Amino acid sequence: MSSIETVDLTKRFGDVTAVDSLNLRVESGEVFGLLGPNGAGKTTTLSILCTILKPTSGSASVNGHGVTDEPSDVRKSIGIVFQDPSLDNRLTGRENMEMHAELYNVDRHMQKKRIKELLELVELTSRADEPVKNYSGGMKRRLEIARGLIHRPNILFLDEPTLGLDPQTRGKIWEYIRKLPSEENITIVLTTHYMEEAEMLCDRVGIIDHGRIVALGQPRQLIKDIGEDIVSLKLGDKSRAEAFKQLSFVKNVKVGETVRLVVEDGAEATPRICEFATQNNIKLRSLELRTPTLNDVFLYHVGRELREENANSRDRMKSMMRRRGGR
Ligand SMILES: Nc1ncnc2c1ncn2[C@@H]1O[C@H](COP(=O)(O)OP(=O)(O)OP(=O)(O)O)[C@@H](O)[C@H]1O
Ligand SMILES: [Mg+2]
Incomplete structure (x- = not known):
């Protein structure tokens, strides 16, 4: 069964077409990656699928529910980890989890059990009762992933799960993400502009540039196809x-x-x-x-490299600001 299906999905912001006639199917149980440079339209696509943004035209269904017709059904069935951190720094890790569980109406008894097992999954049990402001960037990211899973969603959306993290922490987060489909019986859709992340994690990737999919398939196959x-x-x-x-x-x-x-x-x-x-x-x-690597695949299809120096300066600035913790 398809978890996600989009038909000619399009989003325009004034003159900018952020998502351009996207046709995509994500199967249940897959780890699917949207790989593309800054400003490619990854966050916009995810935001539409998560019902945060409305498409300009076209349609999308998530877990069988239309994103514009049945947004609350979509929301109940998904977990989201945003590109910009969204934890409450004054609360402890556990309290952040509890607040989220309340928001999703997870019953009290389930909450305890679920929070315990998820904190274990991301190895934060021993730090769970410290305020989040004491956490490192990687710990915060792990907590956000755990939090996104609290209501047992069918699909977890991860927007740039390892942006700005050091290679070691990134490796750790990859480990958790790889475990999730079998342990949590979940479909994962993530975005990234790190090629090695897409290669390591994803069963299939859609390489996106200027809102369009330029290549779609298993990373290994895409690499093989170019030579x-x-x-x-x-x-x-x-x-x-x-x-x-x-x-x-x-x-x-x-x-x-x-x-x-x-x-x-x-x-x-x-x-x-x-x-x-x-x-x-x-x-x-x-x-x-x-x-060849996925960077060569991108270069082959797009004619330039999947590197940040290719992003326009506005998007580059935006991403720098995010890394500094601004908005
Ligand atoms: N709210 C908005 N208003 C106007 N333009 C926007 C808005 N959100 C996104 N855009 C534009 O849409 C395009 C796609 O942006 P989007 O954030 O989806 O890219 P992205 O692939 O997630 O990039 P990044 O890797 O930097 O996160 C960009 O040109 C961006 O400037
Ligand atoms: Mg983004």
Whole structure:
């Protein structure tokens, strides 16, 4: 059964089309990721699915309920962890959980049991009675995830679950998220602009740019689809990159920070690339052979890299402000 289905879902803010005719299906029990750069439309999509924003046109159903017709049924069946932290810092971890349980009408007896098991799940039992203001960023994020699960939702939405966290804490959060579908019998929809996060966590990803899905599928399959190997070159003069298209075994040439050639067999291609460069007077500063990543998938479909420096300055500023705890 599909947990989520969108049909031509569109959201405009004035001239900006944040979500552009999105057609998406998320199956029950999946970990599904929306991967895209700043400003791609990830939060907007999630906000529509969570009934926080109304679509401009098109439709979406969540757990079988229409987001515009039956918003309260949708809300009851989902848990949300927002991109911006939303805990009460003056309350303890446990109190934050209790407040949320009340909000969702979880009965008192269930509350206790549920809070206990969720605090254990995210390893916060020993710190549960301290005010949240004493928590580290990673602890806060773990508490928010636990809190989002308190009313046993069918779907958990996580907007940038590890934004701004150190790699170790990020790894820990990945562990919890991976455990959830089996332990909590839940579907997870998350957004991220970290490629490795999408690769590690998601059964399927939708790569999104300017509100449109540019590629959809299992991370491994998407990577496989673009080719076998990547030869990454640093050239004395990037404008010469196109010349490599003349080589029959080069399937694709993209110019980003480095010049990337998608080739079928990297080991075979490498010496021939060097030879070609010498013959054509192209200065090679360095050459690296590697297997492709989701960043290469993004580059392949969008023509630029999935990196923050590509975001427009307004979105970049927005994301910096968030990291500093502002709004
Ligand atoms: N309330 C709003 N009013 C006007 N424009 C908005 C609003 N919310 C989002 N936008 C615009 O819609 C586009 C998509 O924004 P959105 O927040 O969905 O991106 P995102 O993919 O979540 O980015 P990030 O990685 O920075 O969180 C951006 O151009 C953004 O500036
Ligand atoms: Mg966002």
